[in-house]
Amino acid sequence: MTPLLFAGAAAAAIAAAPAALADPPAPPPPCVNADGTPCSDLGNVGPDGAQVNIPYGPAGTADGGGAQGAIPYGPEGSADGGGASGSLSPYGPGGSAGPGGASGCLPNVGCINIPAG
16 A cells, blocks of 8 residues: 555655756736836835836825825825825815824815814
8 A cells, every 4th residue: 555655655746856856936927007108117115115107197205204195186194193184086076084183174165164173
């Protein structure tokens, strides 16, 4: 019985050897915008933070001091050690919150301020 187990293990090892020595998979395709232009130069990442700016599209930055991002004519927001703020569109609802409290506004409805504690 033992010789059969060793023979089976040897056969499995020989069958798997070509896969173990095969070339690694191909890298993923490069980033391409809808118009076919490459998007690899649209962002930077380094020790001081990261930033991205897609032409006519989303843009954002992040570093040790906070982060911000925006989509043209759409939502935008920012956050740092002092709090956060954002809106759903240039003419839509928005708000902010921080150590002093929170506030928000709905167009054609009104605004509210809620002090902290």
